[in-house]
Amino acid sequence: MDLTLVTEGRTTISVPCQNSLVPFPPGTAPVFYNSRMALNRDTTVLVIRQLSPHSYLDAMAASGIRGCRVGNETDVPVTLNDRDLMATRLITQNVRSLGIQAEITCRDANSLMSEEKFGFVDLDPFGTPAPFIDAAIRSSGKYLGVTATDTAPLCGAHLKAGIRRYMARPLNTEYHTEVGLRILLGNVARHAAVYDKGIIPLFCYAHEHFVRLHLQLKSSASAADKSIAQLGYIHQCPVCPYRMEEQKFFPGVYTCPLCGTSLTPTGPLWTGPIHDQDTLSGMIQDAETFIAGDKSGLTKLLNTCWDEPDISFSYNYHKLAKYYRLSPGPVDILLNRLRDEGYIAGRVHYSGYGIKTDAPLEVIRDFL
Ligand SMILES: C[S@@+](CC[C@H](N)C(=O)[O-])C[C@H]1O[C@@H](n2cnc3c(N)ncnc32)[C@H](O)[C@@H]1O
Ligand SMILES: [Zn+2]
Structure with a gap:
């Protein structure tokens, strides 16, 4: 070999x-x-x-x-x-x-x-x-x-x-x-x-x-x-x-x-949580100093998981916008608006277009 x-x-x-x-x-x-x-x-x-x-x-x-x-x-x-x-x-x-x-x-x-x-x-x-x-x-x-x-x-x-x-x-x-x-x-x-x-x-x-x-x-x-x-x-x-x-x-x-x-x-x-907060925060800190080489992908994954809301499904906000025949603005503005209204809202770790929120669809549509 x-x-x-x-x-x-x-x-x-x-x-x-x-x-x-x-x-x-x-x-x-x-x-x-x-x-x-x-x-x-x-x-x-x-x-x-x-x-x-x-x-x-x-x-x-x-x-x-x-x-x-x-x-x-x-x-x-x-x-x-x-x-x-x-x-x-x-x-x-x-x-x-x-x-x-x-x-x-x-x-x-x-x-x-x-x-x-x-x-x-x-x-x-x-x-x-x-x-x-x-x-x-x-x-x-x-x-x-x-x-x-x-x-x-x-x-x-x-x-x-x-x-x-x-x-x-x-x-x-x-x-x-x-x-x-x-x-x-x-x-x-x-x-x-x-x-x-x-x-x-x-x-x-x-x-x-x-x-x-x-x-x-x-x-x-x-x-x-x-x-x-x-x-x-x-x-x-x-x-x-x-x-x-x-x-x-x-x-x-x-x-x-x-x-x-x-x-x-x-x-x-x-349908329960997919991360343990203590384990994940320890990993994020450890990754800073311990993992050698290019760790940008790893750091991004860990931090997105940390911020991801505890909801079992997500929406693709481009698809939602297409369905409602709207042209979507930046995703962060949408998420901030939802949060300002008291809803849970955040990105997902497995897709750049995914969002998670507990807001009803009518509210998401209005903010889109
Ligand atoms: C995807 S590879 C493992 C990759 C490795 N863990 C890594 O991180 O690179 C799967 C391995 O499982 C072994 N394997 C498949 N069936 C097995 C079994 N029933 N018992 C033990 N080893 C098995 C194969 O020989 C193969 O080497
Ligand atoms: Zn329907």
Whole structure:
């Protein structure tokens, strides 16, 4: 295997050379490495530096970049696992050259997680994490990280696959990214509840082609009940921009108050907060000094998440303006006007055109 050195954060490892001439270079190497996921790994390092779990499992480690970064950039003892022998050989080489303490295993992630417990369990599979969530919840003593790159099923572009994977109905709308994030969270909450565990989202976000969750699991029947109570639906009008959020186990049946059409429910999905304020503020401070290199994308993501209102859907303000046949002014002026009138209003982290507000559509239209 021809190798090349890459540096992410404060960690340098060897990864296989890739053919940069094809549309997806990571697919051309015998062991997977995707430089576009560096921001995903930056956030994991920052979360772990806030939590200090007693141990960390990178359950699908590939080159080992994620587990190596945790081992090298935090004080947490790490285990790196991959079922692929070539991957674990590369991991061994990377761990040795970094001089970090790490367990390395070559096993099926589900069988490893069914046998051993870790403070923080991290899932980073190809595509959907759905087949690994149950074992990860059983294996995790306290924290869970989940990456999903199957955005088409999660966000409603592949409706039937989304229903099969997540036992929820996605919806391909202008805020489908958020629907995907919340469907995945809702799915984890339902799996956790089976084991009398509740979830507390610490830092969950969607970016480019992936959704990333960092959660705390709380062991008690009442914590599980509290999580289940946060499940619900978004009801979207298929004709006009009207939508509403409902926090309920079974969805109600509603018609649009603006145009009389039957609303389409999407869910069950998580309607609660997607960030923990203390964790996120600690990450923002730590990112200033700790993360090396260009961190403009990371800082922007963290700060937008900090400012984002706690609402489960957003509007694309360009689409709204088009629907009302208006030419929209600057988004910040619209948001300031809404806030001046006492409404909650802010930007969203996954789209430059997205806004969240509790103002009714008539009010948004007037301010547009
Ligand atoms: C997307 S890559 C992981 C990327 C890596 N975490 C990173 O940050 O670069 C997925 C890896 O999961 C491994 N894998 C797939 N199914 C697995 C399973 N059932 N058990 C263990 N490893 C598995 C593959 O061999 C592959 O190396
Ligand atoms: Zn309507």
